[in-house]
Amino acid sequence: MLRSLAHVMIIWNRPYPDIVAATDGRRIWIDPKLTSVERKCFLAHESIHIQRGHTGCQPPAIERQVCLEVARFLVSFEALQDVAxxxxxPIEMAEELGVTEQVLLDRLATLDGDQIQALWPPGDHIA
Incomplete structure (x- = not known):
């Protein structure tokens, strides 16, 4: 995703004390202390903001849309089905999928009833 944004500069500094990543549309600031999985997830998040033309803080509804889009981008239904x-x-599933627990939870929030049934059919139990 970042390769398509060659004009974007990544700055390895935490943007604010309470925020680990941010963008102004031309630059992405990211906390260098994040794990590689966290970096992947936050860079994907900020990249989607840039692709959408966002240049600063967004309202909660937009942030939620971006989070759900990141989750769908990073976790295919097939991969989720394999792990499920x-x-x-959730911690184990996220680790196996190479995403943060929050990205996994966001991905689960995107599922409809049929998809949830496909992941966890009634009567299907793990011993």
Whole structure:
């Protein structure tokens, strides 16, 4: 995703004490102390803001839309289905999928009833 944004500069500094990543549309600031998984997720998040033309703080509804888009981008339904076949632990699932727990929870929030049934059919139990 970042390759398509060659004009964007990544600055390895935490943008604000209470925010680990931000963008102004031309630059992405990111906390260098984040784990590689966190960096991937936050860079994807800020990249989507840039692709949408956002240049600063966004209202909560827009932030939520971006979070859900990031989750769909980073976690395919097929990959989620594979992991759901052997785990119900969000931390374990997120680790296996290479995303943060919040991105996993956002991805689960994008699912409709049929998809949830496909992941966890009634009567299907893990021993």
């Amino acid at each position: 076949g052997w785990s119900r632990c």
